[in-house]
Amino acid sequence: MYPTQPDRGRSAPHPVRWAVGLLGVTALLLLAACGGSSSSASESPTPTTVPTATAMATATPAVSAAATITMDEFNFTGNAQVTIKAGQAVSFDDTHGSIHILVIGTNGQFQAQKGAPPELNSANGAHVDGDAVTITFPTAGTYPITCTLHPHMQASVTVK
Numbered sequence: 001m002y003p004t005q006p007d008r009g010r011s012a013p014h015p016v017r018w019a020v021g022l023l024g025v026t027a028l029l030l031l032a033a034c035g036g037s038s039s040s041a042s043e044s045p046t047p048t049t050v051p052t053a054t055a056m057a058t059a060t061p062a063v064s065a066a067a068t069i070t071m072d073e074f075n076f077t078g079n080a081q082v083t084i085k086a087g088q089a090v091s092f093d094d095t096h097g098s099i100h101i102l103v104i105g106t107n108g109q110f111q112a113q114k115g116a117p118p119e120l121n122s123a124n125g126a127h128v129d130g131d132a133v134t135i136t137f138p139t140a141g142t143y144p145i146t147c148t149l150h151p152h153m154q155a156s157v158t159v160k
């Protein structure tokens with residue numbers, strides 16, 4: 001019957017509202033799906049890297065160095081004159097596996113200096129034995145550093 005025609009005309013906006021409603025629901029479902037998939041992904045056990053002996057040996061030290069002074073068997077190599085800020089640390093790094101005994105001073109002779117790090121401000125010195133020793137410099141100053149085993153080795157750390 002034709003009398004229903006006007007009714008359909010008036011109800012014309014409804015399909016539009018339905019479409020909008022469906023879009024909204026679809027968007028919500030997509031959001032829910034995304035949230036669900038991401039949360040399940042994070043819950044799924046992901047294989048973590050098993051720490052190897054090498055990784056543990058090279059683990060980051062508690063104090064990270066602001067500068068690195070490298071050494072070989074008998075010498076400082078590269079830049080042995082570094083400048084850091086008070087409270088920062090220097091890594092004394094021997095990649096060749098040699099032994100050095102680092103002290104404040106020159107020509108292999110320890111000479112105490114006020115404000116120097118205690119590790120270096122002692123005749124016993126800081127022992128580098130095929131590794132890297134990180135030393136914090138708390139006080140501003142210029143600190144000459146020598147090696148008692150190799151008296152010609154001379155480095156300098158300036159702390160601003």
Ligand SMILES: [Cu+2]
Nearest residue numbers: 100147149150
């Ligand atoms: Cu040395």
